Amino acid sequence: MRSMDLRILLWLMWLSLFPFSAGAADITAKMLAKDAALIDINGKQRMMRAGQTSPEGVTLLSASRNGAVVKYQGAEYSLSLQKHIATDFEQAERAEVRIASGRGGHYEIPGRINGIAVDFMVDTGATAVAMNSQHAQKLGINYLAGQKIRVNTANGTVTAYSVWLDRVAAGTIEIKHVEAIVHVGTSPHVILLGNSYLSLVDMSTENGVLVLKARH
Structure with a gap:
């Protein structure tokens, strides 16, 4: 067999072994x-x-x-x-968001509060959307006009304010009129997406991926 024919044969054999090498x-x-x-x-x-x-x-x-x-x-x-x-006259699919777990197994997702972009961490243990007073100030939320309350945290009992947000969106799922708790100080460090929002969507997990689905 000529050397040229041998090279062509070897090349074809290599392609047959790795048909998807180009990706x-x-x-x-x-x-x-x-x-x-x-x-x-x-x-x-x-x-x-x-x-x-x-x-x-x-x-x-x-x-x-x-x-x-x-x-x-x-x-x-x-x-x-x-x-x-x-x-075929089928109803359009409900908005759905899939969130892969990140660092430490937490579920983090970009969203919006009153139309302003924020980053959320999903927290099923939080009764409401929770943020610190610095977050509220940046979002233009007049939390001092809300109801003053005391809440128990890992760092002890702190002063907080209960307020209502016009719109909260996680991904493409927006909910109107959502309760939030504003903690005075710098904790929590990230805005928590709590049950005042999560209770208004359908939530499940699939192979470690958190799935949120709008109800309408």
């Missing part, structure tokens, strides 16, 4: 927020922040509510939200 990915955006996005990669949903790379090798370069830019195998791609259309 391919089906990538769509399921949810978009500032510097974060829920990306579907070959059927697996990954909650990613800008700069993170998924196990499949997809890097989220940037994200906003208008779109996201990802990098895969040296090429950059622009993504926008996938639109679902109900057919």
Whole structure:
């Protein structure tokens, strides 16, 4: 066999052993927020922040509510939200958010309070959406006009105020008129998405992924 024929044969054998070496990915955006996005990669949903790379090798370069830019195998791609259309007179699917567990097993998700972007940590042990007074000031919430209460925390009993938020959204699921507790001081360090919101959505877990689904 000539050397040229032998090289061609070896090349074809290598291709047969590694048919997917070039790699391919089906990538769509399921949810978009500032510097974060829920990306579907070959059927697996990954909650990613800008700069993170998924196990499949997809890097989220940037994200906003208008779109996201990802990098895969040296090429950059622009993504926008996938639109679902109900057919055959079926009711459109309810809004759904999937949250993969992050550091320490916590579920974190970008959202909005009264239209302003925030970061939430899901806390099923919190009776209401909870934040500290600095968070409230940044969001323009006049918490001192709310009902003054005392709440028990891991650091002891603290002064807090019960207020009502016009709108709270986790991902694409927005709920109106949600109770919140504003703790005076710097705790909690992250805004907690508590049961005053969670009790108004359907919540379940699938293979370690927290699933929130709107009821309407």
